[in-house]
Amino acid sequence: MTRNPILTRTAALAGALLLAGCTAGGSGTSASKGDKVTLTFLTFETPNLDAKYWDAAIARASAKVPGVKIKKLVSPSADRTGYAKQLDSTGQFPDVMIGLNPAGFAEAGKLAPWTDKELATYGDPHANPYGGKVYQLPYAAQTTLVYYNKKDFAAAGIDTPPRTYRELVDDSVKLKKKGINPFVVGGGGKDSWADMFPLICTVATDVYKKTPDWLSQRADGKVKFTDKAFVTAAQKVAGLAGKGYIDRAGLSRSYADTEQAFRDGMGAMYPMGSWFSASADTKKPSFDTGVFAWPTDQGSPALPSVLGGGMTVSSKAPDVPLAKKWAKAFMEDQKNLDASVKADGLIIDIKGYTPPTTMGPVYKETLKAYRQAQKDDGIVNSFSQETGDGSLPPGVADKAAIGMQKLLSGGMTAKEFGVYMDEQWDKATR
Structure with a gap:
């Protein structure tokens, strides 16, 4: 979740670069023809969602979208929205972000909206709109x-x-x-x-x-x-x-x-x-x-x-259509979804998805409570x-x-x- 005070700009930037082992960047230029387009991806780490989880998920999505190279950025705290603001203030706004609160960024034109066609696979495709447009894939509750x-x-x-x-x-x-x-x-x-x-x-x-x-x-x-x-x-x-x-x-x-x-x-x-x-x-x-x-x-x-939590894409990414394609590949990959359910107990809201049958009793009771509240309009x-x-x-x-x-x-x-x-x-x- 994203509710922490943020570090000073210098310390936060240094810390994230150390954690991620890569260079920050937001709106760089495309590579020459035949080379891969490099996209920066801002994520976070928790005891449930550790570096191993993210690296595997990134690899699965990248395998489905040829022509993309991902540089992972790790927020130095759970407040990745605050950290994204810091990166933006220094001209290093990431190309793809997960779990970002779009408020402020959307209104300023910094994010690329998702189209109805791109949202067709989601249970509530128009969740959390800003001025009638959706900027974050509403993939999980x-x-x-x-x-x-x-x-x-x-x-x-x-x-x-x-x-x-x-x-x-x-x-x-x-x-x-x-x-x-x-x-x-x-x-x-x-x-x-x-x-x-x-x-x-x-x-x-x-x-x-x-x-x-x-x-x-x-x-x-x-x-x-x-x-x-x-x-x-x-x-x-x-x-x-x-x-x-x-x-x-x-x-x-x-x-x-x-x-x-x-x-x-x-x-x-x-x-x-x-x-x-x-x-x-x-x-x-x-x-x-x-x-x-x-x-x-x-x-x-x-x-x-x-409901939300999914990918947002910068409107200034070096290749916005490719960045959106990679973001959807990440979000909708069956193994990625199963891994997020297993690691973080997410309640997936993508049409046709069912959680792994191996999920434990506490998750099943959690899911049951959520579905019952839905049924009761609660x-x-x-x-x-x-x-x-x-x-x-x-x-x-x-x-x-x-x-x-x-x-x-x-x-x-x-x-x-x-x-x-x-x-x-x-x-x-x-």
């Missing part, structure tokens, strides 16, 4: 769920996952009485984005469930973060931390350390993106892992999800992860994650957090 330790639930006398928010709080009380930390939440240092997941869930249940276009209304000045709906969502998170149900001592952990803390049994519930399902199945903890959606007050479904936007018209202004999601640290640690009230968010919005849109 990710959602936020609560992963839980079934052993801890049983020890606290909890037979089934909570169906309402009141039950979620009651279960937290039961766990705490048994000496079990209810929630594992982290997001220290460069991984501040990882502290957002409890808020992503409460904004889904308390704001977006009732007002799906809330951010569009914020852009029109019809609502504010200081309004009751958003403050109520923030207060739920602050209240869980204030009562000790979210262990504040763990807030400084990195994303990887937070995941490991849950795996090590240091808490009963772990609100996290659906990519964790792949990790839970391949690096199995000593307990069985269950899955449930963060409940609303009344028990109706409100599952925060984001899919809503995922706060801070939206793209397209009606999303946060560039940079505001990163500020939200920083504010969340203060909210969770008790350094900021829910009302103050609302004021803070309005201030960040206003600064970003002046």
Whole structure:
């Protein structure tokens, strides 16, 4: 995910070049006739999606598109959008990017739009448009769920996952009485984005469930973060931390350390993106892992999800049609899709695709929860992860994650957090 403060320009550029082992570049010239066109490809690495994964995927796509040579660029942090901005500011905007938030780039004409013909194989071809045009291949969905330790639930006398928010709080009380930390939440240092997941869930249940276009209304000045709906969502998170149900001592952990803390049994519930399902199945903890959606007050479904994540292509790439052909070859390759599902728990939204039958039980439960929410019309936007018209202004999601640290640690009230968010919005849109 892309929710981290970025490094200084010099350090970030040096770090990425060291990691990638190649020269950055964005709009270089084509090679002479008979030679391959060199395209720079900006990606990222995580514990699930490591260098070996990306190198294999790049090789498979390149084998299908003769005439292309790929230079891989690796973002020095999870914030590849921020890093792309740094490269753009120095005339080195990449030719192809994955997981980029198109906001700002699309409006400035820096990206090549995808045509209806190119999008025909996608389940929701017009997802996340900017001014009616799609700039990112909408190939996969990710959602936020609560992963839980079934052993801890049983020890606290909890037979089934909570169906309402009141039950979620009651279960937290039961766990705490048994000496079990209810929630594992982290997001220290460069991984501040990882502290957002409890808020992503409460904004889904308390704001977006009732007002799906809330951010569009914020852009029109019809609502504010200081309004009751958003403050109520923030207060739920602050209240869980204030009562000790979210262990504040763990807030400084990195994303990887937070995941490991849950795996090590240091808490009963772990609100996290659906990519964790792949990790839970391949690096199995000593307990069985269950899955449930963060409940609303009344028990109706409100599952925060984001669809997109695919390739974007620079409008200044040395050969835009060839770059788009390579990007689609990467995105639609069966082995690449299977590998992304296995490594990152993605929910693929390409027509005719079915996940490998060998996927583990946690992924299958995750997929089941997502499909059920679709059936029940319970899919809503995922706060801070939206793209397209009606999303946060560039940079505001990163500020939200920083504010969340203060909210969770008790350094900021829910009302103050609302004021803070309005201030960040206003600064970003002046």
